[in-house]
Amino acid sequence: MTTYRDAGVDIQAGEALVERIKPLVRSTFTSGVLADIGAFGAFFAPDFSCFRQPVLVASVDGVGTKLKVAFLMNRHDTVGQDLVNHCVNDIAVCGAQPLFFLDYLATGRLRPEVAEEIIQGFVEACKANGCALIGGETAEMPDFYAPEEYDLAGMIVGIVEREAILDGRHVTDGDVLIGLPSTGLHTNGYSLARKVLLSHFSVHDRPALLGGASVGEALLAVHRSYLQPIRALIDAACVHAFVHVTGGGIPGNTVRVVPKGLRFEVDYTAWERPPIFRLIQELGQVPEDDMRRTFNLGIGLIAIVPADRKAEAMACLEALGEHPVEIGKIVTA
Amino acid sequence: MTTYRDAGVDIQAGEALVERIKPLVRSTFTSGVLADIGAFGAFFAPDFSCFRQPVLVASVDGVGTKLKVAFLMNRHDTVGQDLVNHCVNDIAVCGAQPLFFLDYLATGRLRPEVAEEIIQGFVEACKANGCALIGGETAEMPDFYAPEEYDLAGMIVGIVEREAILDGRHVTDGDVLIGLPSTGLHTNGYSLARKVLLSHFSVHDRPALLGGASVGEALLAVHRSYLQPIRALIDAACVHAFVHVTGGGIPGNTVRVVPKGLRFEVDYTAWERPPIFRLIQELGQVPEDDMRRTFNLGIGLIAIVPADRKAEAMACLEALGEHPVEIGKIVTA
Numbered sequence: 001m002t003t004y005r006d007a008g009v010d011i012q013a014g015e016a017l018v019e020r021i022k023p024l025v026r027s028t029f030t031s032g033v034l035a036d037i038g039a040f041g042a043f044f045a046p047d048f049s050c051f052r053q054p055v056l057v058a059s060v061d062g063v064g065t066k067l068k069v070a071f072l073m074n075r076h077d078t079v080g081q082d083l084v085n086h087c088v089n090d091i092a093v094c095g096a097q098p099l100f101f102l103d104y105l106a107t108g109r110l111r112p113e114v115a116e117e118i119i120q121g122f123v124e125a126c127k128a129n130g131c132a133l134i135g136g137e138t139a140e141m142p143d144f145y146a147p148e149e150y151d152l153a154g155m156i157v158g159i160v161e162r163e164a165i166l167d168g169r170h171v172t173d174g175d176v177l178i179g180l181p182s183t184g185l186h187t188n189g190y191s192l193a194r195k196v197l198l199s200h201f202s203v204h205d206r207p208a209l210l211g212g213a214s215v216g217e218a219l220l221a222v223h224r225s226y227l228q229p230i231r232a233l234i235d236a237a238c239v240h241a242f243v244h245v246t247g248g249g250i251p252g253n254t255v256r257v258v259p260k261g262l263r264f265e266v267d268y269t270a271w272e273r274p275p276i277f278r279l280i281q282e283l284g285q286v287p288e289d290d291m292r293r294t295f296n297l298g299i300g301l302i303a304i305v306p307a308d309r310k311a312e313a314m315a316c317l318e319a320l321g322e323h324p325v326e327i328g329k330i331v332t333a
Numbered sequence: 334m335t336t337y338r339d340a341g342v343d344i345q346a347g348e349a350l351v352e353r354i355k356p357l358v359r360s361t362f363t364s365g366v367l368a369d370i371g372a373f374g375a376f377f378a379p380d381f382s383c384f385r386q387p388v389l390v391a392s393v394d395g396v397g398t399k400l401k402v403a404f405l406m407n408r409h410d411t412v413g414q415d416l417v418n419h420c421v422n423d424i425a426v427c428g429a430q431p432l433f434f435l436d437y438l439a440t441g442r443l444r445p446e447v448a449e450e451i452i453q454g455f456v457e458a459c460k461a462n463g464c465a466l467i468g469g470e471t472a473e474m475p476d477f478y479a480p481e482e483y484d485l486a487g488m489i490v491g492i493v494e495r496e497a498i499l500d501g502r503h504v505t506d507g508d509v510l511i512g513l514p515s516t517g518l519h520t521n522g523y524s525l526a527r528k529v530l531l532s533h534f535s536v537h538d539r540p541a542l543l544g545g546a547s548v549g550e551a552l553l554a555v556h557r558s559y560l561q562p563i564r565a566l567i568d569a570a571c572v573h574a575f576v577h578v579t580g581g582g583i584p585g586n587t588v589r590v591v592p593k594g595l596r597f598e599v600d601y602t603a604w605e606r607p608p609i610f611r612l613i614q615e616l617g618q619v620p621e622d623d624m625r626r627t628f629n630l631g632i633g634l635i636a637i638v639p640a641d642r643k644a645e646a647m648a649c650l651e652a653l654g655e656h657p658v659e660i661g662k663i664v665t666a
Contacts, residue, residue: 034388034498040577040589041390041424045495048381055367056389057374060435060488062472091374102393104437104486137486139395142524144484151477153437153470155393155488162378165367191475244373256373 017112021119028126028133032099042135044100046159053162057096060155061086065190066219071149072203073216076114079152080121082187085225086246087156088129089301092230093242095166096158098131104153105138108145118152129227131156168257170240174307177254177264177328178314180229182300184221184276188247189294193219193276196284209275218276226301229322233303238313243302249293254302258330266328274298299327350445354452361459361466365432375468377433379492386495390429393488394419398523399552404482405536406549409447412485413454415520418558419579420489421462422634425563426575428499429491431464437486438471441478451485462560464489501590503573507640510587510597510661511647513562515633517554517609521580522627526552526609529617542608551609559634562655566636571646576635582626587635591663599661607631632660 029035034043048054063079070079088098103122105115115138126133185193201207203216210218233239241257254264277297280286291297305313317324362368367376381387396412403412421431436455438448459466518526534540536549543551566572574590587597610630613619624630638646650657
């Protein structure tokens with residue numbers, strides 16, 4: 001691995017790229033980063049002083065076939081944001097605060113200008129989430145990837161007080177499901193979405209239903225971070241659990257935090273489904289159940305809150321400029 | 334991401350695979366793993382009690398085009414070991430002890446039997462290094478990867494006492510370079526090695542120079558872990574720095590830990606170069622300098638030790654069954 005601290009990316013990336021990205025990457029450094037030391041690994045000293053029993057929370061993810069849309073659009077500054085935000089959400093819903101992120105970029109032929117755009121995406125999202133970009137690996141693998149293509153993976157580590165871990169154990173009968181809007185498909189369902197949409201449109205077409213956006217723009221909408229609303233609800237002690245709605249949709253992910261003996265009910269008419277999902281369903285004649293198990297359908301995060309804290313939770317979220325919607329509840333099975 | 338704790342790999346991997354790998358993955362769990370909690374991230378509680386200023390050390394890496402040899406041999410239980418050991422070495426040379434590992438596996442079409450072999454490799458190497466395999470992501474991306482192919486990335490996190498970080502600052506004039514043998518190419522130089530060897534041989538050929546091994550077997554030799562000798566030298570306070578010899582060879586990596594005002598000298602005749610490297614050089618008419626900057630040439634780890642501790646360091650390594658060789662020294666620039 002190469003640490004971004006000293007060398008930027010792998011040797012073959014060339015001096016020019018390294019010099020260009022160095023200040024970018026450095027701009028993500030938080031107080032935990034031990035800069036200017038070491039050579040083979042990247043160092044991070046968390047501030048453990050505010051934890052009695054600190055627990056590390058880790059997650060690894062990819063962007064999946066959303067990358068194909070980036071290739072078609074020749075736009076590479078958003079996919080890094082998708083990946084960081086996806087990783088941040090996955091550990092934030094456990095109650096953790098992000099500490100640092102590392103990336104893996106594999107490509108057929110490294111184009112420094114594309115690599116720089118990708119890293120700009122990582123940097124932007126890392127800064128927005130207070131997460132340091134401390135290292136990465138850039139691999140040129142001409143026999144694996146098409147010359148203009150690449151794959152990305154990201155790994156995040158965060159920290160949580162042991163007693164503050166959120167894993168669904170507090171979820172109880174009568175809890176309310178509050179949904180927060182997604183910005184689009186986030187990073188799931190792209191195989192189906194591409195199959196349906198790109199057999200009817202090019203990425204540059206602007207179907208009326210999308211209100212001015214091109215198909216490619218709508219598909220590339222950045223997977224948002226929910227770190228701020230998650231932290232606000234935790235700080236207000238208003239929440240029993242969170243659900244990050246990714247592959248498997250609302251049902252596939254909510255089930256992960258519902259204890260035995262309970263189940264969840266969702267009213268799918270409680271919010272307006274964004275146009276991109278209606279377009280996919282109509283054009284592809286996709287059965288409603290497949291839609292629900294493939295896409296977030298406009299809800300990217302669910303907060304499961306005690307019934308008697310619902311009003312407070314809604315107010316807390318609205319104060320942040322969020323648009324929370326009550327979408328369901330927990331009931332006995 | 335999916336945590337191996339609860340689900341094994343991604344939903345589409347199928348129940349059968351999940352059930353098969355669950356006990357395998359669990360066998361890597363160390364006391365830090367918080368099992369049976371959480372859903373979106375993986376939890377690890379390091380034992381901080383023996384650290385005054387604990388620092389986390391992270392690294393991410395891939396296997397590179399060595400994977401192509403695994404595809405040709407249809408053998409998938411070694412590449413996971415390569416990846417874990419590469420990651421372990423990268424943080425061990427910083428003075429860190431490994432805590433946990435996460436993997437990313439991307440493939441054109443998930444074949445459960447192949448995925449299981451790969452994960453067996455992760456498991457075997459994680460166990461051997463006392464490192465818990467706590468999570469991973471399995472992505473099926475048919476438009477990115479050939480149906481029978483895959484790419485792998487791994488991320489490791491370890492821990493080190495801040496004052497015990499090894500980064501070359503203690504390296505001084507007169508220090509001795511002690512090399513430890515590699516097991517083969519480890520994970521570097523495979524593009525050149527494949528180009529040369531596979532234009533003369535199939536992976537199943539057994540050239541006399543390899544002493545019975547096939548070309549494929551020699552190329553797939555597992556990147557070994559140096560954790561044990563590294564820890565032994567650290568515990569004996571016999572070492573100023575370590576060099577993990579990866580891409581860039583001995584010169585490209587040793588330079589990372591040599592302070593300004595000093596340089597290193599290596600006697601390339603001090604050890605016998607393993608046959609695989611001689612075969613590549615002869616068949617490919619590869620210039621000596623390219624050999625040195627591409628391959629480890631038989632030395633996978635270098636310990637930089639004070640001159641007056643050399644005998645003790647050699648004895649310490651030999652007691653472990655290692656075959657250390659004095660290969661050079663640090664001199665003023």
